[in-house]
Amino acid sequence: MKQFNWKEFAINNIVPIIFIVLCIACLPIAGYSGKYLVSQIITRIMRNSFLVLSLLIPIMAGMGLNFGMTLGAMAGQIGIIFITTWNVVGIPGLLLAAIIATPIAVLLGWFCGKMLNMARGREMITSYMISFFMNGVYQLVVLYAMGPVIPIHSDKVILPRGYGVRNTIDLINVRQSVDSFIQINIAGISIPVLTIILIALLCLVIVWFRKTKLGQDMRAVGQDLEVAREAGIKVERTRILAIVISTVFAAYGMILYLSNMGTLNTYNSHSQIGMFSIAALLVGGASVSKASIKNVFLGIVLFHLMFILTPQAGKNLMGQAQIGEYFRVFVSYGVITLALVLYEIRTRREKAESAKQLAQLQREGAKA
Amino acid sequence: MQNVSKEYNGNPVLKDVNFKLGQGEVLGLVGENGAGKSTLMNILFGMDVIQQTGGYGGKVLIDGKEAKFASPLDALKAGIGMVHQEFSLLPGFTAAENILLNREPENKSVLSLVFGPRANTIDRKTLQKQAIEAITKLGVSLDPDMLVSEMPVGHKQFTEISREISKSAIRLLVLDEPTAVLSEKEAEMLLKAIKNLSAQGVSVIFITHRLQEILDVCDKVIVMRDGRIINELEAEKTSIQEMARLMVGREVGTGRIENRESRPLSDKVVLSVENLWVDMPGETVRNVNLEVHQGEFLGIGGLAGQGKIGIPNGIMGLYPAGGTVKLNGQPIPLNNPRTCLSSSLAFVSEDRRGVGLLLDESLEWNVAFPAMQIQDKFLKKYLGGAIKWRDQKAIEEVTQKYIDQLQIKCTSSKQKAKELSGGNQQKICLAKSFALEPKLLFVSEPTRGIDIGAKALVLKALREYNREYGVTIVMISSELEELRQCCDRIAIVTDGAISGILPATTPSEDFGILMVGKTKKEAK
Amino acid sequence: MERIKAMLRSFGLPRLIIAGFLLLLFIIAPFVGIRVGASITDTLARFGMNSLMVLAMVPMIHSGCGLNFGLPLGIISGLLGATLSIETGVTGPLSFLLAILYSTPFAIILGWGYGKLLNRVKGSEMMIATYVGFSSVAFMSIMWLILPYSSPTMVWGYSGNGLRTTISTDGFYSHVLKDFLQINIGTISISLGEILFFAIFAFIIWAFLHTKTGTAMTAVGSNPVFARASGINVDKQRTLSVVMSTWLGAVGILCYQQGYGFIQLYQGPMYMAMPAVSAILIGGATVNKASITNVIIGTILYQGIVTMTPSVMNNLIHTDMSEVLRIIVSNGMILYALTRKSGASR
Numbered sequence A: 001m002k003q004f005n006w007k008e009f010a011i012n013n014i015v016p017i018i019f020i021v022l023c024i025a026c027l028p029i030a031g032y033s034g035k036y037l038v039s040q041i042i043t044r045i046m047r048n049s050f051l052v053l054s055l056l057i058p059i060m061a062g063m064g065l066n067f068g069m070t071l072g073a074m075a076g077q078i079g080i081i082f083i084t085t086w087n088v089v090g091i092p093g094l095l096l097a098a099i100i101a102t103p104i105a106v107l108l109g110w111f112c113g114k115m116l117n118m119a120r121g122r123e124m125i126t127s128y129m130i131s132f133f134m135n136g137v138y139q140l141v142v143l144y145a146m147g148p149v150i151p152i153h154s155d156k157v158i159l160p161r162g163y164g165v166r167n168t169i170d171l172i173n174v175r176q177s178v179d180s181f182i183q184i185n186i187a188g189i190s191i192p193v194l195t196i197i198l199i200a201l202l203c204l205v206i207v208w209f210r211k212t213k214l215g216q217d218m219r220a221v222g223q224d225l226e227v228a229r230e231a232g233i234k235v236e237r238t239r240i241l242a243i244v245i246s247t248v249f250a251a252y253g254m255i256l257y258l259s260n261m262g263t264l265n266t267y268n269s270h271s272q273i274g275m276f277s278i279a280a281l282l283v284g285g286a287s288v289s290k291a292s293i294k295n296v297f298l299g300i301v302l303f304h305l306m307f308i309l310t311p312q313a314g315k316n317l318m319g320q321a322q323i324g325e326y327f328r329v330f331v332s333y334g335v336i337t338l339a340l341v342l343y344e345i346r347t348r349r350e351k352a353e354s355a356k357q358l359a360q361l362q363r364e365g366a367k368a
Numbered sequence B: 001m002q003n004v005s006k007e008y009n010g011n012p013v014l015k016d017v018n019f020k021l022g023q024g025e026v027l028g029l030v031g032e033n034g035a036g037k038s039t040l041m042n043i044l045f046g047m048d049v050i051q052q053t054g055g056y057g058g059k060v061l062i063d064g065k066e067a068k069f070a071s072p073l074d075a076l077k078a079g080i081g082m083v084h085q086e087f088s089l090l091p092g093f094t095a096a097e098n099i100l101l102n103r104e105p106e107n108k109s110v111l112s113l114v115f116g117p118r119a120n121t122i123d124r125k126t127l128q129k130q131a132i133e134a135i136t137k138l139g140v141s142l143d144p145d146m147l148v149s150e151m152p153v154g155h156k157q158f159t160e161i162s163r164e165i166s167k168s169a170i171r172l173l174v175l176d177e178p179t180a181v182l183s184e185k186e187a188e189m190l191l192k193a194i195k196n197l198s199a200q201g202v203s204v205i206f207i208t209h210r211l212q213e214i215l216d217v218c219d220k221v222i223v224m225r226d227g228r229i230i231n232e233l234e235a236e237k238t239s240i241q242e243m244a245r246l247m248v249g250r251e252v253g254t255g256r257i258e259n260r261e262s263r264p265l266s267d268k269v270v271l272s273v274e275n276l277w278v279d280m281p282g283e284t285v286r287n288v289n290l291e292v293h294q295g296e297f298l299g300i301g302g303l304a305g306q307g308k309i310g311i312p313n314g315i316m317g318l319y320p321a322g323g324t325v326k327l328n329g330q331p332i333p334l335n336n337p338r339t340c341l342s343s344s345l346a347f348v349s350e351d352r353r354g355v356g357l358l359l360d361e362s363l364e365w366n367v368a369f370p371a372m373q374i375q376d377k378f379l380k381k382y383l384g385g386a387i388k389w390r391d392q393k394a395i396e397e398v399t400q401k402y403i404d405q406l407q408i409k410c411t412s413s414k415q416k417a418k419e420l421s422g423g424n425q426q427k428i429c430l431a432k433s434f435a436l437e438p439k440l441l442f443v444s445e446p447t448r449g450i451d452i453g454a455k456a457l458v459l460k461a462l463r464e465y466n467r468e469y470g471v472t473i474v475m476i477s478s479e480l481e482e483l484r485q486c487c488d489r490i491a492i493v494t495d496g497a498i499s500g501i502l503p504a505t506t507p508s509e510d511f512g513i514l515m516v517g518k519t520k521k522e523a524k
Numbered sequence C: 001m002e003r004i005k006a007m008l009r010s011f012g013l014p015r016l017i018i019a020g021f022l023l024l025l026f027i028i029a030p031f032v033g034i035r036v037g038a039s040i041t042d043t044l045a046r047f048g049m050n051s052l053m054v055l056a057m058v059p060m061i062h063s064g065c066g067l068n069f070g071l072p073l074g075i076i077s078g079l080l081g082a083t084l085s086i087e088t089g090v091t092g093p094l095s096f097l098l099a100i101l102y103s104t105p106f107a108i109i110l111g112w113g114y115g116k117l118l119n120r121v122k123g124s125e126m127m128i129a130t131y132v133g134f135s136s137v138a139f140m141s142i143m144w145l146i147l148p149y150s151s152p153t154m155v156w157g158y159s160g161n162g163l164r165t166t167i168s169t170d171g172f173y174s175h176v177l178k179d180f181l182q183i184n185i186g187t188i189s190i191s192l193g194e195i196l197f198f199a200i201f202a203f204i205i206w207a208f209l210h211t212k213t214g215t216a217m218t219a220v221g222s223n224p225v226f227a228r229a230s231g232i233n234v235d236k237q238r239t240l241s242v243v244m245s246t247w248l249g250a251v252g253i254l255c256y257q258q259g260y261g262f263i264q265l266y267q268g269p270m271y272m273a274m275p276a277v278s279a280i281l282i283g284g285a286t287v288n289k290a291s292i293t294n295v296i297i298g299t300i301l302y303q304g305i306v307t308m309t310p311s312v313m314n315n316l317i318h319t320d321m322s323e324v325l326r327i328i329v330s331n332g333m334i335l336y337a338l339t340r341k342s343g344a345s346r
Helices: A006-012 A014-030 A034-053 A056-060 A069-086 A090-118 A123-145 A193-211 A213-223 A225-230 A235-261 A269-283 A293-318 A321-367 B037-045 B048-052 B072-077 B095-099 B111-115 B124-138 B153-166 B184-199 B211-217 B240-248 B310-315 B337-342 B352-356 B363-375 B392-405 B422-435 B452-469 B480-486 B508-515 B518-523 C002-011 C013-032 C036-055 C058-062 C071-088 C093-120 C125-146 C192-208 C212-222 C224-229 C234-260 C273-282 C292-317 C322-339
Strands: A168-170 A183-186 A189-192 A263-265 B002-008 B011-017 B026-031 B057-059 B080-083 B172-176 B203-207 B220-225 B228-234 B269-278 B285-293 B297-301 B321-327 B345-348 B379-382 B387-390 B440-444 B472-476 B489-494 B497-503 C166-168 C182-185 C188-191 C262-264
Touching: A006 A014, A014 A269, A014 A293, A014 A321, A034 A189, A034 A193, A034 A235, A034 A269, A034 A293, A056 A193, A056 A213, A056 A235, A069 A090, A069 A123, A069 A168, A069 A235, A069 A263, A069 A269, A090 A123, A090 A235, A090 C322, A123 A269, A123 C125, A123 C322, A189 A193, A193 A213, A193 A235, A193 A293, A213 A225, A213 A235, A225 A235, A235 A263, A235 A269, A263 A269, A269 A293, A269 A321, A293 A321, A321 C093, A321 C125, B011 B037, B011 B228, B026 B037, B026 B184, B026 B211, B026 B240, B037 B048, B037 B072, B037 B080, B037 B172, B037 B203, B072 B080, B080 B153, B095 B124, B095 B153, B124 B153, B124 B184, B153 B172, B153 B184, B184 B203, B184 B211, B203 B211, B211 B240, B220 B240, B228 B240, B240 B508, B269 B310, B269 B472, B285 B310, B285 B472, B285 B489, B285 B497, B297 B452, B297 B480, B310 B321, B310 B345, B310 B440, B310 B472, B337 B345, B337 B363, B345 B422, B352 B422, B352 C224, B363 B392, B363 B422, B363 C212, B387 C212, B392 B422, B422 B452, B452 B472, B452 B480, B480 B489, B480 B508, B489 B508, B497 B508, C013 C036, C013 C273, C013 C292, C013 C322, C036 C188, C036 C192, C036 C234, C036 C273, C036 C292, C058 C212, C058 C234, C071 C093, C071 C125, C071 C234, C071 C262, C071 C273, C093 C125, C093 C234, C182 C192, C188 C192, C192 C212, C192 C234, C192 C292, C212 C224, C212 C234, C224 C234, C234 C262, C273 C292, C273 C322, C292 C322
Parallel strands: B026 B203, B026 B220, B080 B172, B172 B203, B297 B472, B297 B489, B345 B440, B440 B472
Antiparallel strands: A168 A263, A183 A189, B002 B011, B002 B057, B220 B228, B269 B285, B269 B321, B379 B387, B489 B497, C166 C262, C182 C188
16 A cells, blocks of 8 residues: 555556647747746736636536536626727626626526436536537527627627627727736746735635634535535435536626636636636546646646647648647547546456455365 | 333333342343444434434433433533444544544644634644553553554554543443454453443443453343343353343244144255355355255344344355356356356345345346346347347236235336335335246345334245245345244354254254354354 | 336436427427428438447447447448549449448448457446547558559549548439438428438447347457356457447448548547437437437437427527537437436446
């Protein structure tokens, strides 16, 4: 037990290992400078970590990967659309966006949690379908209701036909406003201090959360629903809360993400972000039932390194950047598939292992 | 408790139960399965099942005052704790966390004013302290920081008990077969712990099948049978034999059917089992050696959890098994249901709804399916056998035949299996294996959970099948009387091995002694 | 009254709403200046194109593998068959047969592997199937770029390698079934060829489910423990069902292409599973029970709504909300099936 087992370590961390190997292989082929890569990675960490961190709590509560985080992203986007319309600039604008997004995210999260309680045992596929379903509702609101029903009349936001939001919105008002608030330069790489503080704060909140009564309850519910219920924990409510918290964090994460990007892809950003965040978390070595803050940051670094490297590597190797583009799509989906399959096989093997041990014991007993 | 009685759907399961328990006393409760022990404890503990099935009669008095518990929480408040047979522990939590699950001490924090009390952080130090207190009170060695998943079974049991003890004002502790899963050494530790508790003024009700343990720790023993307290004994003045006799013995004239001829046993051995082990959770078989003779009706009895049910499940390949099983001298491979079925073995499972039936399909499907798959019956063949088409007419005919023969109550042979009552479902299971026309039939708990009328019919059908068609039957049942009615010989399983085989005409008392593992104890 | 209520309950509220909605659309249609005949023609044409892919759900549901979100795998086999057939240069109806022939070994191999995988992840088939579908589509996107195809109808004109995103089936098998035995009744024109083609496959599946093996497959889906205790090799039956579903998916996409006139490569097959899944659910199937009737009713209802809403909406409020409505209806239907208590046993 105490002895370090290389083989076991490799099997348990196969996903990050594949990624490290992949990135190392692509590194010389792509031929980027170290400085460029470091600054890119820092940008990506700033952009994505809040979103990926939002996935941790449902995993703790045993509800698997929350594909419904897209719902939070939608709420964040609605907040952003409003402040762009009202022309609120800078950090106050982002705060206002967060204030608008919170009740929407709570409502959506509550809906999602309710649904997941009805589909126990297949939370992931259900949360995935919820994100698809709500995407339809979101489009209905944003594409048709905004304008005639919800009073939004800014030319920057609304399509020329008079209703519906444009495909892309330029977020000049809030672009980089958090990142550039306090910025320091180290060796030519700019480091956004306020963003780092915010992310660190969220990490602290998560660490603190694990120590609270609610956090303890969630871990209990995640391990065994029935035992937790017998002990008097309100199981359904705890599960809904886990999803609500995750959705709200995802909404804030999305607002930070958009402010960093500077543009809003009204109809694409949220669904993309869901997939990329989950893939990043899995690349960091998380599984369906276990994830830590360490996984989040390792995952973001590795996943986005791959993301930056592959198109260039593809271009240099095959003469086509397109191959690299498709390759990274393949890798994002592939890594989720691999992680899900490995998780299932591993839990199965553990079960078989215990049966085998029992059989062995009995065989010895029978002989004696 | 005074005059406690209880009915389930008109079937009385408890009649006029009276007993008293003083502070710090240890009361042993023994009885066969279905004697009413669990129901009695459920009433005491205010379990929901009792309310849902119409409450109970009589009174429960605590300190002379009547107590009516609407839920287990009320019982807890009154200082009654119960440790169930199955563990209710979280594998990823430490012993300490499990002991104080959902009763964790908290640090008040400012944030809880905003987010409610659940935002309080947990006070790990106090948690640790309280857990250790409970463990010390129990008087066992248990590491509070150990994860439950890494614990041996005994420590899990201690964690469970510590949790009950840690609840404030615990005065009465009910232990439901706590030693069943423990090794001898662990059981000894537990018994010591029970004595410890009683010395500290906590009363204990101790349910067990191991009668020696009763003698070791209890002050009083209550023997239950058929929902009645048969006798209350002083532990010091009784013996294992006396208790065993009281447990199984029926008064002359009740349910005794002696109009059975004693048949000569054929010399030919059809099935021989050597060193069989089966990994069936809760019914582990450790080492079974058994010979079944041509044309006999063999009963396998024993208390729950001793492994009798594991035997057919293992032979038929439903659970991982090892050892040698020979049919007519030919070894049959284990862990492969198909070969068993092809070599004319059949099995009626005790788990009707889970294993025995296709609940969502018609009766026709249920009856005809195994015979169709194994023996190519009820099929029309086209193109020289390349296409095997379901023969609807033949299926209907055979189903109708069994519906008539076994008097199955249903609207038609097209009815879904899940719509039938338990007894009729059981008959469908029988029909299914009769359709296979087996040479040897295993029947596991055929009368469990069905009403008396259906019970008699099922047993009659089995007997006829054995007598008239000469099919060898091995019936596993928890009800000894049932076995004695039908069988030629009865084997008793204790601790995953056969503790003895006796002719069915042997008095019940002798079986009772075999059941409680007396022979094994003597052998040591 | 009670019986009517029970019937309504078994029919299911969402299905009732959808059927009622479709009926309403047909009633409104003439008033807003839409020719009902053309709409029916359209619905039937779409039925012919899509029904086989919906049928591809049936074997996997029967064996208890759940809804086949991995349909893209079958589609990929079909695409490989289609492109290989065009590469040979054979034209006309023969190219269609050739495409089916070429896609068969791919469907069998991919389906077999996919089935083996699903056997190892029992209980979370649907989630993994979804992602298996996605990753295989992404993987094939790379392959379409680098596989050495050379037929000038398929590769990019300017670079000379890599397949185009859409390839016309004109001159090959475009409309081979659609124009076969087309009959016109008034304004309605029905392509008997497509319907016949579907009928053949539906009959084969129906017949299969009446054979010994088909019976075993249904039993595996209904209660795997029962099946095992009856001597059935559960994993084998499941693998067989997945191979069947995959192959039907392959033929289904070929049938779709001949009606549509184009082969869509790259990200095209990505979300094709969703409409098929929701169609069979609208037809009354659940996560572990499905019949040929479910396929037919479901496809007609689903495609009816897809054809009717845009035209009616456009003429009624001059806004095309149909795409959004389609997303809500189809995903809502899947969600409904997943969260139903009765379906939650697996």
